[in-house]
Amino acid sequence: MxxxxxxxxxxxxxxxxxxxxxxxxxxxxxxxxxxxxxxxxxxxxxxxxxxxxxxxxxxxxxxxxxxxxxxxxxxxxxxxxxxxxxxxxxxxGSLRLEANNEPHHHLVCRHCRKMFDLPAAGVHAIRLRRALPEGFQVERFVVEAHGLCQECAAPKKRRSN
Ligand SMILES: [Zn+2]
Ligand SMILES: [Zn+2]
Missing domain, CATH: 1.10.10.10 (Winged helix-like DNA-binding domain superfamily/Winged helix DNA-binding domain)
Incomplete structure (x- = not known):
């Protein structure tokens, strides 16, 4: 922190x-x-x-x-x-920035690569089942949910022509 x-x-x-x-x-x-x-x-x-x-x-x-x-x-x-x-x-592939520096997760659109915030409270706390190798010290977990945003998931009729 x-x-x-x-x-x-x-x-x-x-x-x-x-x-x-x-x-x-x-x-x-x-x-x-x-x-x-x-x-x-x-x-x-x-x-x-x-x-x-x-x-x-x-x-x-x-x-x-x-x-x-x-x-x-x-x-x-x-x-x-x-x-x-x-x-x-x-x-x-490239650095992406945001003013929201509170811990939160992201929804990533696999088509247009836009990222949307997913509040930390919207995801169950993540815990490891066993210790990690190499003495790695975990500071935080970040969840990325991949999928299609509303725009990209919409029927393609508007985008094709
Ligand atoms: Zn999209
Ligand atoms: Zn964010």
Missing amino acids: HPLRRVRIQPDMDFEKRLEWFRNECAAAGLPCTHQREVLYRALVEAKDHPSPEMLYERVKRKIPSISLGTVYRNIKIFLDHGLIGEVSLHH
Whole structure:
């Protein structure tokens, strides 16, 4: 558990409250809460699709045309290092980000690769039946439910032509 996660971020928390949390966490970590960082954080709070850094860059560029991809990468790394944002499992080929840094699970669409949040409370607690080999220390379990999202599961008539 990250030491900075003192306040619980609720998925339905309004943006001003989240921004206040973000500013407090930045201050506690000694990070200047710059306009760039706030814009980046807002873009992530507003994103419902667990965007990649590149997707986030495209969105932030509309607000700050002079921002570079390198700056976005750098700030994302800082946010992640300080537990300000969360990263979704890495094995989907690219880093996917989200502002929801509370433990939760995901529904992954195998067709469009969109990810949706599944609250931790929606899944039974997972326990191991026996100790793991190699002295591996489990910190958390993340469940991924794979399937088709509503859009992709819909009859194909609208998408074929
Ligand atoms: Zn889909
Ligand atoms: Zn999520």
